[in-house]
């Protein structure tokens with residue numbers, strides 16, 4: 001447990017998106033959604049809602065609603081919305097998605113956030129697909145950024161990271177699961193190793209900067225241990241093995 005007085009730089013200062021997502025891919029994902037005219041866009045586990053704000057910037061008739069339980073991230077998203085003239089078209093709400101109900105929506109974003117409904121890790125992806133069916137209007141689109149195994153993790157890799165083997169599928173298995181929940185696939189891509197490395201490096205910067213600035217703090221050992229543990233997960237666990245797929249799905253008529 002890290003002492004509350006140990007104030008790390010918030011992630012949004014080092015990251016554009018809270019995941020392995022480049023500017024270019026974000027723009028492509030937004031285009032993959034097709035027409036956003038008068039669309040209502042819901043983003044669950046939105047963090048500071050950068051992707052949602054960019055979707056609203058892509059069409060001045062679109063409106064948005066983002067939900068995250070991280071009050072600091074939501075406050076930053078609200079500030080950005082005001083600064084970019086989007087505040088009257090977006091509501092950003094601090095809430096636990098597991099106890100939240102909203103909708104209907106024309107677009108649902110679940111980007112790196114299928115865990116927001118809680119429950120067993122093995123059910124997270126299916127929870128997101130079911131929630132999309134419940135929330136989306138006919139013809140609605142789900143933008144799902146979800147993990148998958150790029151290659152089968154070895155026993156050593158599984159032992160080195162806190163991710164159960166059965167939490168994720170291979171890529172065909174992930175797409176099949178979406179089909180089985182009543183969607184058709186409009187677009188598919190995956191984060192590159194470069195996007196992953198950029199994300200993980202920026203994600204760890206706050207710890208490293210804090211350690212440089214506070215070498216004699218009684219909290220330094222705890223922060224260093226946290227950073228080292230995370231680096232172990234990454235380098236001995238998921239790097240090059242865990243992928244991030246971006247699926248643009250549409251609710252199928254049948």
Ligand SMILES: C[S@@+](CC[C@H](N)C(=O)[O-])C[C@H]1O[C@@H](n2cnc3c(N)ncnc32)[C@H](O)[C@@H]1O
Nearest residue numbers: 017018045046047068069070096097111112116
């Ligand atoms: C990996 S981040 C992704 C953030 C955002 N979708 C993005 O791409 O930048 C996961 C987010 O889910 C949020 N989260 C996790 N569990 C949640 C819950 N039960 N209710 C609301 N938000 C939750 C976290 O606070 C975090 O902001």
